[in-house]
Amino acid sequence: MLHIENLRASIDGHQILKGLDLDIGAGEVHAVMGPNGAGKSTLSAVLAGRDGYEVSGTVTFQGEDLLGLTPEERAVAGIFLAFQYPTEIPGVGNMYFLRTSVNAIREARGEETIDARTFLDAVKVKMAELDMDPALLSRAVNAGFSGGEKKRNEILQMAMLEPQLAILDETDSGLDIDALRAVADGIERLRDPQRSMLVITHYPRLLEHVRPDAVHVLRDGRIVRSGGPELAHELEQDGYGPAETVGAGTP
Amino acid sequence: MNEAVQELIQREYAYGFHSDFETEVAPKGLNEDIIRFISARKDEPEWLLEWRLSAYRHFITLEEPTWPRLKIEPIDYQDMHYWAAPKPKGPAPESLDDIDPDVREMFDKLGISLREQERLSGVAVDAIVDSVSVATTFQSQLAEAGVIFCSFSEAVRNHPDLVRAHLGSVVGPRDNFYAALNAAVFSDGSFCYIPAGVRCPMELSTYFRINAADTGQFERTLIVAEESSSVSYLEGCTAPMRDENQLHAAVVELVAMADARIKYSTVQNWYPGDEEGRGGIYNFVTKRGRCQGARSKISWTQVETGSAITWKYPSVILQGDDSVGEFYSVAVTNNLQQADTGTKMTHIGKNTTSTILSKGISTGRSQNTYRGLVKMLRSAEGARNHTQCDSLLIGPKCGAHTFPYIEVKNDSAQVEHEASTSRIGEDQLFYCRQRGIDEEEATSMIVNGFCRDVFDQLPMEFAVEAQALMRVSLEGAVG
Numbered sequence: 239m240l241h242i243e244n245l246r247a248s249i250d251g252h253q254i255l256k257g258l259d260l261d262i263g264a265g266e267v268h269a270v271m272g273p274n275g276a277g278k279s280t281l282s283a284v285l286a287g288r289d290g291y292e293v294s295g296t297v298t299f300q301g302e303d304l305l306g307l308t309p310e311e312r313a314v315a316g317i318f319l320a321f322q323y324p325t326e327i328p329g330v331g332n333m334y335f336l337r338t339s340v341n342a343i344r345e346a347r348g349e350e351t352i353d354a355r356t357f358l359d360a361v362k363v364k365m366a367e368l369d370m371d372p373a374l375l376s377r378a379v380n381a382g383f384s385g386g387e388k389k390r391n392e393i394l395q396m397a398m399l400e401p402q403l404a405i406l407d408e409t410d411s412g413l414d415i416d417a418l419r420a421v422a423d424g425i426e427r428l429r430d431p432q433r434s435m436l437v438i439t440h441y442p443r444l445l446e447h448v449r450p451d452a453v454h455v456l457r458d459g460r461i462v463r464s465g466g467p468e469l470a471h472e473l474e475q476d477g478y479g480p481a482e483t484v485g486a487g488t489p
Numbered sequence: 490m491n492e493a494v495q496e497l498i499q500r501e502y503a504y505g506f507h508s509d510f511e512t513e514v515a516p517k518g519l520n521e522d523i524i525r526f527i528s529a530r531k532d533e534p535e536w537l538l539e540w541r542l543s544a545y546r547h548f549i550t551l552e553e554p555t556w557p558r559l560k561i562e563p564i565d566y567q568d569m570h571y572w573a574a575p576k577p578k579g580p581a582p583e584s585l586d587d588i589d590p591d592v593r594e595m596f597d598k599l600g601i602s603l604r605e606q607e608r609l610s611g612v613a614v615d616a617i618v619d620s621v622s623v624a625t626t627f628q629s630q631l632a633e634a635g636v637i638f639c640s641f642s643e644a645v646r647n648h649p650d651l652v653r654a655h656l657g658s659v660v661g662p663r664d665n666f667y668a669a670l671n672a673a674v675f676s677d678g679s680f681c682y683i684p685a686g687v688r689c690p691m692e693l694s695t696y697f698r699i700n701a702a703d704t705g706q707f708e709r710t711l712i713v714a715e716e717s718s719s720v721s722y723l724e725g726c727t728a729p730m731r732d733e734n735q736l737h738a739a740v741v742e743l744v745a746m747a748d749a750r751i752k753y754s755t756v757q758n759w760y761p762g763d764e765e766g767r768g769g770i771y772n773f774v775t776k777r778g779r780c781q782g783a784r785s786k787i788s789w790t791q792v793e794t795g796s797a798i799t800w801k802y803p804s805v806i807l808q809g810d811d812s813v814g815e816f817y818s819v820a821v822t823n824n825l826q827q828a829d830t831g832t833k834m835t836h837i838g839k840n841t842t843s844t845i846l847s848k849g850i851s852t853g854r855s856q857n858t859y860r861g862l863v864k865m866l867r868s869a870e871g872a873r874n875h876t877q878c879d880s881l882l883i884g885p886k887c888g889a890h891t892f893p894y895i896e897v898k899n900d901s902a903q904v905e906h907e908a909s910t911s912r913i914g915e916d917q918l919f920y921c922r923q924r925g926i927d928e929e930e931a932t933s934m935i936v937n938g939f940c941r942d943v944f945d946q947l948p949m950e951f952a953v954e955a956q957a958l959m960r961v962s963l964e965g966a967v968g
Contacts, residue, residue: 286923289915313925325920329938338934339924346925378938395924 239264239434240403245295246459247277247284254280256459257295262403265431269445269470270438272456273478278438279322281456282407285436286319287312299403314346316402320392320409327379332391335379336361340398364397367427369420386417393424404428405436410444422447442470504758508595512701515572521545524673527572531642531676534649544662544672551666557800557829558858558890562734564771569736571674573701575618588624595698613638615679615695617708622677627691634690636720637682641709644680651682655713659742659779659806667738667773667800671707675740678708681722683749685715692948694723697737699759699770705736712742714749716782721752723951734762734797739774747782747809752790754951755803759795764853766825769797776803777833780812780841788815789832790946792955797826802860804833807841807872814843817946821959822855822887831861831892836869836902845876848940851887858890865902872902880910881939883932933959 240262247255254277262268272278284291287309297304299315307315327335341351352360358375365372368390380388389409396404406425410418425435425448437448445453445467453469454461457478463469515526524545528538553561575592596616613627615638622640631638637648644652662672679695699706714720737759743751753776762769772795778787789803805814816832834843843863851857863874880889891908913935921931937944937959944952 286919288919309919309922310925310927313923319923321920321923325914325916327917327920327935327938329941330934335921335924335934338930339921339926342927342930343925378941399924 239266239300240436241296241298243296245281245284245293245297247280247291247293249280249291254459255284258456258460260454260461262434262436264434265429266451267429267435267437267448269450269453270436270456270461271440271442271453271470271473271478274440276456277459278440278456279407282319282322282405282436282438285312285405286317310342310346313399314343318396318399318401318404320389320396320404320406322408322411324380324383324388324392326381326383328381330379331375332377332379333358333361333375336395336398339395343399361394361398364394368394368397368424370394385412386414386420389413389417389421390424393421397424397428400428400433402432403434403436405438407438408440409437410439410441418444419447442474445470504760508591508700511576513572513574513576514570514701514704517570517703518567519571519674523571527674527676530572531645533645536653537645540657540662541673541675544669545674547663548666548669548673551669553666557860558856558892559798559800559827559829561771561798564734564736566670568703570701570704571707572676573704575700592618595700596696613691613693615640615693616698617677617679617695618698618700622679625679631690631693635684635687636689636693637680638693639680641675641678641680641711644711648680648682651713652680652711655711655742655744657742659744659777660740660775664775668740668775671709671738671740671775674705675707675709678710678739680710681712681720683712683714683718683720685718685746687715687718689718689720692721692723694725696725699735699737703733703735705738707737708739710739710741711744712751712753713744714746714751714785716746717748718746719750719752721948722754723948724753724755725758725954734769734771736771736773737796739776741774741776741803743778743787745778745780745782745785745787745812748784749782750786750788751778752788752948753778753803754947755789755791755793756951756955757791757793757795757799760797761795761826762797762824764824766797769826770795772796772799772801774799774801776801777806778804778814779806780809780814780838782812783809783838784811784813785809786813786815788817788946790815790817790943791819791830792940792943792947792951793818793820793828793830794959796828799826799828799830801830802832804835805843806835806837807843807869808837809841810838811840812838813841815946816843816845816847817943818847819850819940819943819955820848820857820859821850821852822857823851823853824855825853826855827858828856829858829860831859833862834864834874836863836865836872836874838869838872840871840873841869842872843874845874845878846942847876847878848943849878849880849889850883850936850939851880851889852883854886856888856890858892860892860894862894862896863904864895865897865899865904867898869899870901872899874902874904876904876906878906878908879939880908881936882910882912883936 242260245258337357370390455463524541615625660668745751759770787805807814814834820828822828847859849857859878865872878891
């Protein structure tokens with residue numbers, strides 16, 4: 239599904255990814271863990287096509303070169319990024335944004351757009367599953383949302399967009415235990431043989447709820463270790479090792 | 490700079506055509522003879538001619554204001570026409586069916602139908618081309634409710650006492666440079682009178698079209714709402730694309746008696762000039778309302794996208810106790826457009842309240858200034874004001890400026906002011922694009938969201954038009 243080879247990325251002349259390799263198969267959930275500054279957020283930004291990075295190496299998605307595509311083309315190809323810090327868009331209704339997004343992607347794929355009524359019914363079902371306040375639909379996108387509401391909103395978008403590859407960038411950060419469980423359940427519900435996930439996280443606790451098929455340790459711009467779910471536990475015990483200074487423990 | 494922003498900067502003006510009907514113009518120049526010509530052309534009574542001449546004599550002692558943050562090429566007031574009108578092809582039209590087909594076609598092209606049966610909703614239109622009103626729709630239906638809605642010239646002929654009682658009572662002929670000029674040479678405009686206790690049964694609107702070249706437009710609008718009456722009034726404007734600047738110096742006066750409400754909405758889309766700043770309308774307008782009676786309310790809502798230069802401060806004098814003044818504004822500037830716009834709220838009565846919400850959007854190399862004055866006089870016991878000014882910058886070469894002035898002479902008065910300036914966020918754009926929404930659509934969505942609180946104040950029909958106008962601006966309207 240996703241094949242990354244020797245991926246290098248720098249911003250303002252500062253190299254962050256230094257030859258990263260990663261393969262994710264269809265239906266697999268991979269976790270990438272690492273200390274602050276290892277390049278976790280850069281990895282998600284580069285995969286989603288954010289401007290401002292100098293990128294080299296190879297990234298193919300379902301056999302297609304990904305690096306030549308714009309962010310919106312990647313979205314149409316089925317890539318979804320759950321943002322670490324979801325952006326507020328004042329004055330733009332959350333419901334309107336969500337439907338514009340779903341229909342923009344459907345239109346680009348040559349599929350029929352969904353009318354407002356049908357869409358609203360579908361959204362309400364997904365919101366109930368995520369234990370989200372329906373009032374959030376009529377508020378502006380993320381504006382004044384709590385940290386937990388923002389993250390749930392990301393998962394709601396993911397549920398409506400049904401991507402082929404979901405990249406979850408520190409989706410667990412800043413969540414209390416109830417929100418964490420709701421978000422994790424939301425992710426689990428979307429597990430599908432046709433859908434791959436890349437879960438990027440600093441802390442192993444999300445992985446207690448979302449069981450990964452593989453765990454990778456990202457450090458200084460490279461994958462330095464890979465293993466099964468047990469690797470997450472090991473990291474929880476021992477931290478990321480001597481190079482890590484602060485913040486390696488559980489919160 | 491991203492493509493959507495490029496396109497915004499290179500947008501085309503959709504109303505830039507010129508209609509080729511015969512026009513009668515006065516010779517160029519400004520002097521007492523021209524004023525007599527205009528007055529005679531309109532069959533005005535002697536008192537009005539004297540009023541004009543007195544304004545003119547004052548005008549020639551004045552100089553243009555230099556305090557706005559505007560760079561204005563010198564204006565040669567002798568090098569323009571002060572009167573232009575589509576030449577009648579026969580006797581004056583008896584009804585709307587007799588309007589010159591060329592004039593009707595021009596309005597059709599602008600999307601303004603002068604056939605009453607074709608209006609979607611109940612909106613009465615006074616259609617003004619250059620210096621004259623060519624048609625006013627729905628007059629008879631309005632008359633049944635006692636509402637007078639007609640061109641200014643017609644009001645002078647048919648309702649001279651009403652006009653005389655209120656003309657210049659809010660914006661005097663000596664108010665300022667442009668208001669004095671307007672008082673001397675004003676040609677046409679709209680007059681609305683809502684009798685006591687009447688809620689105007691439909692929206693009233695005036696559509697201003699400049700068509701003739703080298704001609705200034707100096708219209709004058711007067712709205713009087715008697716006790717416990719209410720009216721919603723809409724104003725739209727466009728002009729052809731020309732390399733020369735054209736002057737538009739209008740005056741609008743509103744009078745609200747006790748418990749009356751006037752809602753005045755503008756979508757201003759005068760030709761803004763090209764990307765090099767050639768041509769465009771100089772829009773120097775004095776708009777002011779007086780809340781004369783207790784509990785009266787005046788609301789100004791404006792969406793300003795056009796004009797090379799905008800100089801405009803729709804204001805409210807809050808004279809009656811418990812009266813309310815509101816100003817909601819979206820001002821968009823791009824290319825080399827300049828806007829210096831805002832409001833003045835003068836609190837005189839007790840417990841008067843005012844709200845100011847201003848949204849400025851700048852792109853290209855444009856300069857967008859908010860200038861506001863909140864004045865609480867000694868008598869304004871318990872008066873309150875809330876002001877919010879937000880500026881959005883798109884691209885690196887534009888400017889946004891905020892000049893709020895506050896004068897408080899009563900200790901019990903409360904004034905709040907909030908201001909923000911932001912750039913259209915790379916974060917916001919990326920977020921939208923990651924969700925499959927392209928840059929152009931995303932930019933339009935973000936800008937419309939920024940303006941939402943103001944658009945919500947517009948009457949339905951105008952809100953749709955305003956959003957469409959913003960969208961067209963943002964899409965570049967190619968072809």
